Amino acid sequence: MNRMPTSTKIIIAVLAMIGGIPWWATVAHAQTQQRSVLPLKVVVGSKLDKNDQKKITEALTQEITARPKYKALPTPDAEIIDLMFDAECVEPDTACLQTIGKTNNADLVLFGEVTGEKGSLKLVVRLIDVKKGEQVAQDNQSAASVDALAKTTAIAAVALMGEAPKPEPPKEEPKKEEPKEVTVRILSEPSGATVYLDNKNMGKTPSTFTKVQGKYSLRLVLNGHDDAIRELVIRDKNVELNVSLSKSPDVAVTPGPTPTDGSQQDTGPKGDEEEDGPEFYETWWFWTAVGVAAAGAGVGIAAAAGAFDSEAAATGNVNLLIGQRPDQDFLLRSQLK
Incomplete structure (x- = not known):
């Protein structure tokens, strides 16, 4: 820096x-x-692969960036052996790491080595002050797996660079209060009316139920009475409401004026109905027509047969012979005028 x-x-x-x-x-x-820190790739040996090396190195780098007093420089792509060759070093000791730090303009150099194998791993981390040319801190951690060892880098960082500031806890959102249920009692005068709350049947008065706070449409229905409609507002206290129901007016039929002459008033057309009277065969004109028809038929038959005799001219009777036998003939008598 x-x-x-x-x-x-x-x-x-x-x-x-x-x-x-x-x-x-x-x-x-x-x-x-801020003091700049150069994190070098962790040396893992032959028992671990490059993915294991990357996981532990990144865990150490994240611990540096979690502390405002320090700034993590980019990790060199070269392995430690190549960096040592450039610095003309034989061992990654304090003097060698100081030279590497100066080349990268770092205040501190963070270097770690992993020994052992999976099941029994050990991490040794050193922190070198480049200006002073001395090791200012060292920490050792052990774990059975690479993942567990990566988590121990947080403990190592505390030992090397101090405690990281704790993040502020997330602000808890205020809890929304659940709607409170209150008791509602509906009465009516007279009682027995059906109670509808938002078109839901709540029984007959007196009716008691519970509801949450809010506005509702109240309707009371009783036969012979007008419906009572109210807006019911429920708050945080129990509610009791008594509703008086008005009787429905009776439907009256208004009579027409009374006739002064004693005759029955015409109440209007009767449609297809007709007044009762004598049957047609009971009338005088029916039987008069029958008689005329019969007389005309007899005279016509007699004229056609030529059955007039001298007796008919003298007596006025017409003897019509229809059959050959006298006992089977019919005598048609008619008064000749």
């Missing part, structure tokens, strides 16, 4: 003394400085 030159510090101090800048600006600048 680029350090502030001594001349710059002197200028800031002088300006602070003469009032050019606030005195607290220098303190704030010092407090906001």
Whole structure:
């Protein structure tokens, strides 16, 4: 990391003394400085593969970024053996790691080695101060698996760099209060009316039930009475409501005017109905027509047969011989005028 030159510090101090800048600006600048950390790839040996190496290295890097006082530099792609060759080192000791840190402009170098095999793994982590050229911290962790060993890097980081600030707990949203149920009692005068609440049958009055707070449509129905409709508002207290029902008016038939002459008033047309009278065969004109028809038929027959005799001319009777035998003949008598 680029350090502030001594001349710059002197200028800031002088300006602070003469009032050019606030005195607290220098303190704030010092407090906001971060120390850069160079995390190297963890050495895992032949018992673990590159995926295991990557998992443990990334876990260490995340622990660095969790602390505001430190800034994690990009991990070099080269293996430690290649970095040692560039630094002309034989062993990854403190002096060698210091040289690697200077090459990458780091304040600190974080280096870890894993020994053993799965089932019994051990992680050794060292923190090197590049400026001082000394190891400032070391921590050892053991685990049976790579995943478990990666989790122990949090403990190692605490030992190397101190406690990480705890994240603020998430704010709990205020719990919504559940609607409160209250007791509702509906009465009516007279009783026995059917209670409908939002078109739901709640029984007959007196009716008692429970409902949550809110607005409802109340309707009371009783035969012979007008329906009573109300808006029922339920709050946080029990409700009792007594409703008076009005009787329905009787349906009356208004009679027409009474005739003054004693005759029956015509109440209107009777449709297809007709007044009762004598049957047609009981009338005088029916039998008069029958007699005329019979007389005409007899005269016609007699004329056709030529059966007039001298007796008919003398007596006025017509003797009509229809058959050959006298005892089978019919005598048609007619009064001749």
